[in-house]
Amino acid sequence: MARVKDDYRSLTGPQKAAIFMLSLNEEQSAAIFEKMDDEEIRELSMTMASLGTINSTVIERLFVEFADQLSSAGSLVGSYESTERLLSKALGTDRVNQIMEEIRGPAGRTMWDKLGNVNEAVLANYLKNEYPQTVSVVLSKIRPDHASAVLSLLPEHFAMEVIQRMLRMEAVQKDVLDHVEKTLRTEFMTNLARTARQDSHEMMANIFNSLDRNTETRFMGALEERNRESAERIKQLMFTFDDLTRVDSGGIQMLLRQVEKSQLAVALKGGSDDVKDLFFDNMSERAGKILREDMDALGAVRLKDVDEAQGEIVSIAKQLADAGEIVIAGQGEDDELVY
Known part of the structure; x- marks a missing residue:
């Protein structure tokens, strides 16, 4: 929750408008929203959702400025929920959902501002499945430092194709730019906002x-x-260390290549027989023998050390699952859980 707003002089115009809208009843605010265009609604909604608590004295000063002798005995709370409730009185469900998903997503007035606040790995993961020409347009519209970070995370062959397109790029036609922006808004940003919740x-x-x-x-x-x-x-x-039994043999072998053997020895000291068998079955006879000797040599191990080692290995497994390198099966026969 944002800090309490108690200095009236520091409020911006959008913040004053947002406080005013929150202080009205739903019917009154709905009538005002109907007079606004999409961009105005989007900007005002973002401000309303981030206000936090507003001191009652600030509300009084605001209404004096609007030449209306009103005051509030308590306080108002600007939140996603109160903003969504007010918007639903004036706008259709689909339009409200679109606006709320956008303001829950990365900050920024325009689509390109928003993209500039998206993690480069997340953006690169999305763009690697797009046409090189589309990616070149996107990278040309965001900050150079952010574009370079995204470019470095793309597959090398694909990145070189994007670079070639950018070098040959001329002025992008407005209809092409509008199409790219619309696609990003409806596909990428919407999914990103939903994931954030x-x-x-x-x-x-x-x-x-x-x-x-x-x-x-x-x-x-x-x-x-x-x-x-x-x-x-x-x-x-x-998802615990013993849940690694839900990973297939190929996944365990991939995990073995990423994990320190000394760390695995400590982790297996506190693992179930099933998870121990799983790891040993996916190692060569020689490697398994060495690991067993290492575990025996450890003697008694503190539970805290076992927990830390198991936690590190689980974290690596989740990262590999997020990257699509391994699959963690669900508890149902046909389920797959991706962490």
């Missing part, structure tokens, strides 16, 4: 995954007493 149980599962075993057990036990349904859902979303 992480489920609360998924968020807690990721947090629980990072806890040490004792703390996780303690918190999970307490949660089960208060909300068994949420506890069960979090357990289903969590």
Whole structure:
């Protein structure tokens, strides 16, 4: 939540307009929204959603400025939810969804401003599936430093094709630019905004995954007493070291090439028999013998060290899954879970 706005003099014009709209009832604000064009609605909505708490004295000063003797006894909270509720009174569902998805996405007034705030790896992953000509247009419209970072992450052959197109590029026709912008808005930005809205149980599962075993057990036990349904859902979303049994042989071999053998030895000391067998079955007889000797040589290992080693290997597995290098199968026969 943004900090409390208590200095009226520091407010910008859009912020004043946003506070004014939030202070009106839904019917009044709907009538005003109907008079605005899409760009005005988009800019005002972004400001409303990021206001946070507004001090009542600021609201009084604002209404004095508008020559209306009104005041507020409490405070207003500008949020995505209140903004969406107000927009739904004046606009159709599809239009509201589009606007909300855009303001939940990267910051920026124009599409190119927004792209400049998208992580270069995320943008490169999307652009590598587009036509080189399209990519050259996009890279020509964003900041040079951001374009260079994206370009360096593209496959080399594809990147060289994009560079050649950029070198031969002349002035881009407006209809071509409009088409590229529309595609980015409807496909990339919409999906990016939806992805950003992480489920609360998924968020807690990721947090629980990072806890040490004792703390996780303690918190999970307490949660089960208060909300068994949420506890069960979090357990289903969590991915632990023993869940690596859901990775096929090819994936385990890929993981073995990425993991330090000393780290694996510590991790397997606390692993289940199934996960131990899985790793040993995917190693050569000689490598397996060396790993067993290393594990024996370790002797007793602190649980904290085991948890840390297992956590590092799970993190590597998730990164490989995100990159499409390995597949982590779901619990159902035909399910696949991608983390």
